[in-house]
Amino acid sequence: MIEKRRFYMNGSWIGSLDGRDHVVIDPSTEEEAVAITLAGPRDVDAAVAAAKAALPGWAVADPRERRALVERVLEQYRRRERDLAEAISLEMGAPIDFALAEQAPSFSWHAENFLTAFDGIEWLRPLGTAKGSMIALEPVGVVGLITPWNWPANQIALKVVPALLAGCAMVLKPSEQAPLSACVVAEMLHDAGCPPGVFNLIQGDGAGAGTRLSSHPEVEMISFTGSTRAGRAITVAAADTFKRVTLELGGKGANLVFADADERAVERGVRHVMENSGQSCNAPTRMLVERPIYERAVETARAVAEATKVAPADEAGDHIGPVVNARQWEHVQGLIQKGIEEGARLVAGGPGRPEHLNRGFFVRPTVFADVRPGMAVERTEIFGPVLSMMPFDTEEEALRIANDTDYGLTNYVQTADEGRRHRLAQGLKSGMVEMNGKLRGRGAPFGGTKASGRAREGGLWGIEEFLEVKSISGW
Template sequence: MLDKRQFYIDGQWVAPLAGTDRAVIDPSTEQHFATISLGGQADTDFAVAAARAAFPSWRTSTKTQRIDLVRSIFDVYMRRSDEMGAVISREVGAPLEMSKTQQARTSSSHFTGFLDALETFEFERPLRPDTPHDRILYEPIGVAALITPWNWPMKQIVLKVIPALASGCTAVLKPSEQAPLSAMLFAEIMHEAGVPAGVFNLLNGDGPGVGAQLSGHRDVDVVSFTGSTDAGRAITRAGADTVKRVRLELGGKGANMIFADAHENAVPNGVMRCFNNSGQSCNAPSRMLVEQSRYAQAVEEAKATAEAITVGGTSEVGPHIGPVVNAAQFDKIQTLIASGIKEGARLVAGGLGRPEGIEQGFYVRPTVFADCTPDMTIMRTEIFGPVLSMMAFDTEDEAIAIANDTDYGLTNYVQTANPDRAQRISRDLRSGMVEINEQRRSTGAPFGGMKQSGTGREGGIWGLEEFLEVRAISGWPAD
């Protein structure tokens, strides 16, 4: 049994002041394998005070000093990335090789994106060439509370911690209590890389406790949160009294629009993309909209693809998917699958219960529903599991209307050989991101959504700007 009750505050590991024990459960076995502490108000105050005390010095650090520190963190992180992958695998149930390659190592692109952005970012600049006495300053906002999720724990930590420090802010990280051990390893990496005391602090806790305390804390200047839309609303309300900046990356219900001229692997690739990480991705293409002339074939392809997917343990080798993260998530997914059946969707693969032969662990059968309608619960709710909902469309306008008929607006997907159609649809989709013909976003591109998928952007220059205040000074003396 691992004892991980300590917090990392002011450059050292410390015992909780007002902590309560919490078990960390292996989703593959349902066994308790580690114990952490959930902090109380005294712990939150201690961590925020450490970040506040470190801010005056860190805010005046030079861009060169910050670049050197980020590079140092990056070097240590990559050296320990396989170790990080193994930790993530056990706490969230991702297959080991997938966890090493996708969960841990791909965070390298976020590091390089921020380094590239920082190299060229002008923290002090004239308003225009013809206004030499008007100066624009970009300054760190202050103490940042960073609240991260469990589904892609390290990607989200890197997307928040690195730009916060690179902009000159100091930070208090509260990772998900479902995936705390990877964050604690990240704190070890930060210490080894030489992050100054108080500039980065780690405090475990849950949403109603430490999460709410950080969101409402008068000495926290900005909250950056990734998680559910319901939690995002609560954080926004908590931050309102102190009028702090709140940035949210929330849920999604992405539509994958497959036209008759889409490439031959569009459907199986879409299924695999939806089921990656056991479907636990906010930008999963969980609604597959297929042009009528190709729909019957698409349903058969989706069925065959889902039935070919294997479900297995984290240590097993091969392209399989693991369990979902916990019992509550498993139960939620089962309830939503049941609602799809009850509301009349045609179940073509998977269904209720665990996969055949598996009796322990939070494993879900890869599930595909066909003949869905936009009003069905499975078409409107973020399931966050390996469940795909399919329906047909007749016209381009109908497909756009269905795609946009959602409270969310994170990522949508377009598969077509017609470049004019691809551009036209992309402009009409109400989402922060659109992916055409499986072309992934480049390093440094902004990540974020519209509507109830959140506010703000992460990655590259946009990620830096989330932690900066813009100041205008007139009468600046000429050089």
């Protein structure tokens, strides 16, 4: 078992003051994999104190110095890419080839986009033509960064890199399910020469370290990615200290497939749902299909789901791995059973593990057809490889069903009709809309509306999350 019991504070790895032991279970084998210490209140206070002491110097550092640090971190990433991928694969079950191709490289992809955006920032600029009026951009201060287990490197990059570039000092608390990847990132920052105290890492759970960090009077901002339930709790915990809170939460994306969509639209949508074992907040888990092609789409979805291989994370190849832990497996199983009980048509997958696997938190790639609005599988973020399909007759009906959700992260449109694409892009109530399989551009903001939170992470918007705007007259 790997031992990672120390925290990174003020440029050194140190022992806990008042923490407690925690063991991470390998989701592929159900065996003990990593031993860590969950931070207690004194540990959190010590990390915040280190960040506070480092803030004055880093906040006024030449922007070129901050940029140079991130460039050195990228150099370290290139040396440690496989270490990062292996850590992610072990802790949360991403298949190793997927971790190498998608999970780990998301760190460098975001960092490069942030550097491009950073070069266009005017830190002190005139306010239009208003004589003597200036606008200054300044770091928020000490920030608490709370990241999830499903895309560990991705979310650490989306918070740590812009905070560094903005001139903030920080305390990172990753999910207790994903401690190894955060340790690799801390080592990268240390070896890149990050000034002591600018970046600090503690391990901890949400109820303990997360709550303490969120309510800490000397933390000016909390940036959180995770469940909507936890985001609500963090908002309440942060309220008394008036700190800035940015939340990137869950989703229940709709994928609107029209009869004129390209021939691979359905397959593409199903694969997106199954990727990362369904554990992506932007997965298009509700597929709305225009009625003339509905039954053909259901058959395509069945075939794709049944062809999706499931195997342990350490096996090479194109397959999905387990879900993250026993609790998540039980959550997914319960919703699959609920879908059956509520009368959805099960066309692929179903309850239980795949037949060839007798241990590990593996889920059968599952497709439900004839789902009705209001069913549990249509309303709830399942966070597993489960797709819900339903027919529609008109564009207006599809838009109404798509928007009838508590969430508002990402929606998808598949149609050859340009006018329809434009109407739906503006009518869908979500922070992001992707159409015809085209990925969002480099540096595009990631974030949602409603119960998906209202953060905007990535590119220029992601850096601005960590900046205060100061208005100055009489310059």
